[in-house]
Amino acid sequence: MLTIGFIFPSSDYLHDPFRGDPHTHFQVLTVIEYYFQNKVELHLIDLRGIKKEFALYHIPQCDVFLYSAYTLDIKEQLITLQNLKYHYPASKHIAGGPHTSVFQDECLKYFDALILGECEDLIVDVINDINSLKLQKIYRQITPIDINKYPIPSRRYLPKTTIARKGLMSLKSKRDFDDIYGTTVIFSRGCPYQCYFCAMPQLKHLSSGVRYRNPQFVKNEIEYLKHDYNIKGINLLDEIGIPLNPKFATEYLEAIGSTDIVWRGQCRVDGISADIARLAGNSGCVAMGLGVESVSQRSLDMINKNIDINKAKETIRLLKDNNIETRIYMIMGLPGEPDDIVEKTWDFIQETKPDIVILSLFTVRPGTEIYDNFQKFGIRKLHTDWDKTMHMYGRYEHELPSLTFEYEKNTPWGRGFSSEQILNNYVKLQSRLREHNLSSIPEVANNNQFTQVNH
Numbered sequence: 530m531l532t533i534g535f536i537f538p539s540s541d542y543l544h545d546p547f548r549g550d551p552h553t554h555f556q557v558l559t560v561i562e563y564y565f566q567n568k569v570e571l572h573l574i575d576l577r578g579i580k581k582e583f584a585l586y587h588i589p590q591c592d593v594f595l596y597s598a599y600t601l602d603i604k605e606q607l608i609t610l611q612n613l614k615y616h617y618p619a620s621k622h623i624a625g626g627p628h629t630s631v632f633q634d635e636c637l638k639y640f641d642a643l644i645l646g647e648c649e650d651l652i653v654d655v656i657n658d659i660n661s662l663k664l665q666k667i668y669r670q671i672t673p674i675d676i677n678k679y680p681i682p683s684r685r686y687l688p689k690t691t692i693a694r695k696g697l698m699s700l701k702s703k704r705d706f707d708d709i710y711g712t713t714v715i716f717s718r719g720c721p722y723q724c725y726f727c728a729m730p731q732l733k734h735l736s737s738g739v740r741y742r743n744p745q746f747v748k749n750e751i752e753y754l755k756h757d758y759n760i761k762g763i764n765l766l767d768e769i770g771i772p773l774n775p776k777f778a779t780e781y782l783e784a785i786g787s788t789d790i791v792w793r794g795q796c797r798v799d800g801i802s803a804d805i806a807r808l809a810g811n812s813g814c815v816a817m818g819l820g821v822e823s824v825s826q827r828s829l830d831m832i833n834k835n836i837d838i839n840k841a842k843e844t845i846r847l848l849k850d851n852n853i854e855t856r857i858y859m860i861m862g863l864p865g866e867p868d869d870i871v872e873k874t875w876d877f878i879q880e881t882k883p884d885i886v887i888l889s890l891f892t893v894r895p896g897t898e899i900y901d902n903f904q905k906f907g908i909r910k911l912h913t914d915w916d917k918t919m920h921m922y923g924r925y926e927h928e929l930p931s932l933t934f935e936y937e938k939n940t941p942w943g944r945g946f947s948s949e950q951i952l953n954n955y956v957k958l959q960s961r962l963r964e965h966n967l968s969s970i971p972e973v974a975n976n977n978q979f980t981q982v983n984h
């Protein structure tokens with residue numbers, strides 16, 4: 530029998546790594562089990578909360594180790610891999626995920642094989658090739674798979690206590706959901722947009738467009754979570770939580786609504802009409818995060834966000850009108866920002882009155898258009914210390930933000946901000962948000978109920 534262990538890294542840069550769940554792992558392990566049943570023994574090796582120096586002591590011996598490589602974790606993942614190779618020299622180490630797609634040659638120096646793109650079909654070849662000692666270096670899926678064809682991603686690879694958690698559904702305005710058990714779900718793959726600051730477009734060479742689970746699948750997965758885990762609330766991790774096509778969005782929201790659950794999610798500002806906002810509220814949506822990103826239309830245009838700032842204002846109002854707690858995601862340090870970005874952002878916040886503002890620092894990640902062509906965006910220099918590509922600060926009491934890039938003095942839009950100025954703007958705005966009880970960052974370390982899973 531082949532023993533396979535899928536590693537989830539410590540994620541120690543997160544204030545609470547249990548705000549999210551390892552969905553890639555649930556999906557991949559479920560698919561392997563679906564094909565190979567009792568011919569494999571599967572482990573989800575969850576290293577969250579474990580100090581990096583002790584992680585190795587928690588990893589069982591396996592024939593094959595799997596890794597989903599994210600840029601922020603790559604250093605830790607490679608240290609784990611090297612330690613495991615030392616102890617289990619015959620073991621095979623296979624990686625997929627965003628970082629491997631961007632740095633294929635580099636990753637092949639360490640991993641025995643890479644899976645690029647979706648793996649539901651390829652994983653069968655990979656395991657068969659391991660069994661017949663014919664493992665190849667690269668497996669690539671270039672056509673999108675049908676995500677409704679496979680079983681519901683099973684949560685049984687982790688303890689029940691890890692899946693059903695309190696605090697995930699907490700709201701700012703009322704305490705009604707503090708004590709209910711919640712978990713996270715993801716019902717879609719991909720995104721049809723090409724935002725220049727987002728790592729997705731590069732991955733889209735491998736699978737384009739956005740695909741959702743069908744409404745019946747969505748309903749079945751929620752019923753499974755209710756039945757097996759006593760889940761009463763869910764947090765949708767999809768990038769576009771409400772599908773953009775109004776007809777499909779209606780069926781989709783009705784499916785969620787029919788399960789009588791409360792839910793929260795995140796979405797673009799442009800998919801929300803008055804009807805959709807009403808339907809979302811009626812289907813149990815209690816909170817929504819909106820990717821506003823910037824109040825500067827020039828910055829929005831430069832990052833190819835494809836939204837009009839006036840639509841952002843309208844969407845905030847539509848959600849609030851339907852009693853949906855509205856959180857907005859904002860970024861400081863984007864190309865194209867005017868000198869008075871802090872004041873302009875503050876004016877926008879006062880005008881639109883979101884419930885919470887989740888403020889991040891701009892981070893240039895590999896796999897993005899800005900990373901590939903940074904000069905076009907007025908950037909003089911990029912740093913490649915991947916450990917520093919965390920975009921939220923202030924969750925640890927004494928943490929000092931830093932940037933991974935520097936603008937030119939003279940940029941295509943005029944004078945570029947120095948790194949110091951950007952950090953000052955960020956800290957100034959963050960402090961003002963805190964003073965007005967609008968920040969997602971808790972004042973007191975243990976009061977973390979509003980902290981988000983951030984992207």
Ligand code: B12
Nearest residue numbers: 549551552553556595596597599600625626627647648728
């Ligand atoms: C849900 C999600 C999360 C979840 C779950 C992550 C997980 N590891 O399962 C949580 C909330 C935990 C999370 C956290 C973070 N995330 Co996230 N996340 C996503 C999101 C929205 C969907 C990923 C997902 O689960 N999809 C569903 C699964 C089934 O699909 P999949 O991941 O694409 O995997 C399929 C294939 O790619 C392949 N595959 C992938 N890896 C592997 C590995 C092996 C061995 C095999 C065989 C196959 C395989 O098989 C799967 C089935 O086909 C993506 C954006 C996106 N839409 O892809 C961002 C994204 C992956 N996240 C990102 C980031 C930056 C983070 C954080 C670092 C954010 C932060 N600072 O807090 C943390 C990292 C935490 C961690 N250590 O994992 C970036 C990664 C960029 C990069 N270059 O690394 C993305 C691309 C968002 C973005 N637009 O920038 N994330």
